[in-house]
Each structure stands twice: as C-alpha cells, then as structure tokens.
Amino acid sequence: MRKRRLSIIAGAALAGLALAGCSPAAESADDGNANQVEVFTWWASGSEKVGLDALVSVFDEQYPDVDFNNAAVAGGAGSNAKAALASRLEASNPPDTFQAHAGAELTDYIAAGQLQDLSSFYEENGLNEAFPATLIDQLTSDGKIYSVPSNIHRANVTWVNIDVLESAGIDPAVAPADMDAWIADLTTLKDSGVETPLSLGTEWTQMQLLENVLIADLGAEGYTGLWDGTTPWDGPGVATAVDHYSQLLDFVNSDYVGLDWDAATQLVLDGNAGYNVMGDWAEAAFVQAGQTYGTEYTTWATPGTEGIFDFLADSFTLPEGAPHEAAAIDWLTTISSAEGQKAFNIAKGSIPARTDAVASDYPAYQQTALKSFSEDTVVSSLAHGAAAAASWSADLSSAIGKFGSDRDSDALIAVMVSAASSALG
C-alpha cells in the first residue's frame, strides 16, 4: 500500500514535469492579431522611455488600427537586451523590429542573414534625400541599408567649465585649434593648480576620448579609412594619436577607471575639472543642474575635430521572418517621418536624422547640433557601435583599458593592428 502511494506521487510528479514542458512559453504577444507590431528596445526608463512614449503616440495617430506591443528589456545600457535578442534570433523567433545602434554594430546580424534590406523602403519614403548624404554613406553596407535611424547623437563634444578656465587665464570661448594647442592649455590649467584639468571615466569613455583624438589627428577621411582598411593602424597617424592620448591621460582624475560617464561629467559641473569629452546626452546633466549655456559652461567640437560630426544613432531594423512585417514597416515609416522624429527627439534630447527638421522647434544646444549635422562631414563613432562590429570594438576597448594601466603604446598599437586584421579578414 505504501509502495503504491509512492508510485502515484512519483507518477504525478513526472506528469507535472511533462505538462510544464508542454505549456506554451509565456508570450506577451497575442499571436492571433495580425494588426500589431512587437517593438524590441532597451528604452525602459528616463528620457528614453519618455521619447518612446512620444513616438508611440505619433504612431497611434498615423496607424490607429495597429496595436503597439512594447517588448523593452531594461538594464545594462542595452547589454541585457542584446543578450535577450540574440537568443530570440537564434531560436528563429524575432520581434517585428528591434533597436540597434546604426552602423557597423549591425554587421553580425547582416552576416548571419537575420536582417532584411531596407533600400527600397528608403527610396519609397524619400529618405535618401531627407537624410544627409554622408549619413547615408555611413549606413550603407555593400550597397544596402538595413536600419532606419530614429535619433542622432554627437560624440565629439568637449564640455567646458568657464570659471575654471577663466581663473587660469584661458579664453573658454575659443576652442584650441588642434591637439597640441589643447595639451598646452591643459598644461596651463594644471600649472595654475587645477588637479584634474580633464575628467575621464570608465572604459567606454576612454575609448570615446581616444576616438576623438584619432579623428583630430587623422581627419575625417583618415579616420573613416581605419574601419575599411584604407588607413593603416600601424601608420604614423595612429602613432601620433596614441601619443597624444597618452599625454591627455596625464591630465585626468586618478580614479577615472571607476567612474561612470555621469560622475566624470559631474567633475566639470562642480568646477573640479576644466574639460570633459562626452556625447551630447551630457547636456541634460548641465540643464538639470540649472547651469546656463554660455555663462557657466560651454561646448565645442573636440579640438582638431571642428567641421566633423562624430555620429551615433539608435535605429530600427526589419528582421528576416518578422511575424508582422506590414505592421513593422508602418512602424519604420512613423520613425522616419518628420512628425515621429520630432516627437521622439524633443523628448529624448537628441536630434533628428532628417535635414528638413525645423530648428526653432528645438532647445538651444540641439539647434547648434542640428546646424553642424547638416553642414559637417559625418563620421561613425567607435565607442557606440557605429564604426566597428561588436567583437572588434570589444577587443579595442579592452586594449584601451589596459593602456590606462601600463601606458605601453607599442602593445596598444599591436592589439589594434591584430584586431583590425582579424575583423577585416
């Protein structure tokens, strides 16, 4: 009798397990409804969430009969979302559209045949004319375009504390002409008793600083050539840039490795540092602190990069095998439309990719960024996935982090050369 009961319990346990295995995976999507679009992003909080909400309300106006299905994955500046996305794509269960950094970060998805070509979408919607030609160049891979940018950020901006500079006798209104002139100013600042003339943060901000130096020393064409193999990594240009970068590291805060970007920017805000090189999302921090552009802080393009717009962009894709392809194209249409771009970018604090945006709709800093974006040469940011595929930039990131502790220029250049040769094949 006891045995019998045991076997019943065991049988029940096994059956329960089997049932659990059979039950459908928890799907947030209601698959029966064809008129819906599942949008995968990492915009789950802060200004990004506000921007997404604004975009959704434009979408609801333009396509009232399509349901918006938010599949945002929070955390880790997108790294959690990318991991979740990779497993969905691996299982051939893609969302209808997903967020990705525009540019080379898409290389892996393209090589794996997971994205559809959107060139004809660009033609039908006149996007080739609406976006700057240099941006189209950066988005094009082997003659095809795979994503629609929703917002543009600039990565070569230097944030300047006016007080700190003026008390050292430096004119904050005029940007130094090149790296050498900037280093001279940094030296002046240090000699006047400012402990950390330049503030810096964790590994990706170091990568962004080096990227700025590379642009300054190689120029737009030379820098862009690094990513397609036309500029050699072991040439004199890169060596000069590494040397300049090494000199810059002499002026930074000692605890930089452990600081996130916002803590590094805070040093300039608080007057503990004179300069910080950061993307234009730092604007929000200055505005929140109640500082005024032109009186407490100012910005220029990083010395030597005037006339160049180091861009990064979030963009949306059309995966191969998207369950609701027509609705996904509706979503992409909204994103690329003037109304959609305006709603999203005003909320997020970035600028639209379209050149027909009306500048007066935007706050002061964004107006200057809009102007440079339509006039400058656009190059792709390394630190934000636009210039190099994920594994390439991960290799560079680690090498740059290592350089911070050993300052071995030859070792850094050697890793750069080998990373480029393995990435470019």
Next chain:
Amino acid sequence: MRKGVRNWGPPLLLVSPTILILGIFVYGLIAANIQVSTTNRHSLAPESEFVGLENYLALLGEDRFLHSLFNLVMFTVVFIAGTMLFGFIWAWMLDKGVSAEGVFRSVFLFPMAISFVASGVVWRWLLNSAEGDRASGLNRIFESLGLGFLQNAWWNEPIWGMAAIAMPAIWQLSGYVMALFLAGFRGVPQELREAARMDGASEWKLYRFVVFPQLSPIALSALIIVSHMSLKVFDLIMSVTGSIYQTEVPATYLWVTLTSNDYAKSATIATILLLLASLFIIPYLIQTWRSEKANR
C-alpha cells in the same frame, strides 16, 4: 520479475524528474557547450565547422586571457586565505566562550544573507580610488582619522588590485566559514577535552593536539566551498567595477565575448572554467567517497 519492478520502479520514478532535468539542463548543456567550443562559430551566423582544439590553444596563448587568469588566482588566494583565517579565529574565540555568543554569531553571519550584487554596489563606493579632497568611502575615513597615508587606489592598483576586490568577498563569507568551524569545534566530544585536562594539558596544548586535528575535514569542506565560489566570481566584480580590463577574470571575459557574439570563444572560456572548478571538486568527491566507503 514483477516483484523486481515493484522494488526499484517507484524509487526510480521518483528520482526520474531530477535525472531528466539534470540530464538536459546540466550535462546536456555542458556537452553542447563543449561542442560549440570546438567549432569556429565566432559570430551570430549558425554555419560553423569543427576546428578541434584551435580555440583552446589560441586562448591559452593570449595575453588578455592569461591576465584574467592571474587576476583570478590573486583573487582566489586572498579570498581563501582571508575567509579561512577570519572564520577560524572567530569560531575559536566563540568556542572559548564569550557572553552573548548568539549576538556575535548573527553579526558575523548576516553579511552572507546579502547578495554579492547588493554589497558590490556599497563596496563600489567604499573602494573609490579618489584621494585627497575628493576622497570618498574608505579613503575618506582614513583621511578624516588622520591616517591619510593609508589611502590607496584599491582595485586600481596594477598588480594588487584584485586583492582589494577580495575584501567584500571576505567580509561576506568569513561568517559562513566561522559557522562551519564552530560546528566542528562543537563536534569534538567533551570527554576528550576532559581527558586531556586530566592528563595535564595546557589550554593551548588541548587545542593544538586534541581539537585542531579533528577540524581538518571541516577545513577541507570550507576550502572546497569557498574556492569554487571564488572561481565562479562574476556578480561581485560586475557590480564593483563593471567588465573592465583591470579587474577582468575568466567569467567576466566570457560575458564580454558572449555579448560581442563570439560564441566559440565564450564556450571555450566556459569549458576552461569548468575544468578549473573540477580540479578542486573531483578530489573532494573522491575523498568523500573513500571515507564513506571506509565507514560502511
């Protein structure tokens, strides 16, 4: 025959869910992982071919991986030494008899109830490497106590940095090791201590020759538990420093390669980590198996 099934059938049925789950989700996935590590799947694309041990050779010849192994060794040595030392001393002091033993036991054990991620966030601030005016955390405490010379860069130090990362881990797990040792102390029969005292042993000799020798099985268990935790350390490092070169260990390196879509490389690192962990665990299993057999 029918009787036979009645004998072994129900127990087998009872454990079969466990066997199934372990079979698929542990051993099946280990096999799948090893399979990926022998291919050249360095991107999202599913096509790949067998390359044998190429990935292992490439990884073991790579400065970055050797650096992460060095970091792991540094972390493990400091972590094990610290937890064993503190755990043992605390347990000994409690065994010697203190008032309010329960309070001390709880105080030492509580840190273990906090997850590595939560304490990592706190220690990230405590171990801030800024010195002087902008110092915070421990450096600020030293500064305000007039011990400014003790300020240092903590995990920012080039070679000893990982020792600083081991501090939060020691803080969290010493109490656990103490609990293990305390159980060991209490397991020594009172008669043995009395007999030793009758024979005129001093307190020190009583511990040195009677109590400590009986603690070695406990010490071994503690060592195994702490060392395998140390090999897997990931969450603590991610929350104190993030995945950066200076504090990279194989587990965080694995995460970086996984998120940059290099599946073959991350599978290779995972396999090497598994082998490292088995270096500690297999001798332990063999030893346990032998002693159980001897007791039977």
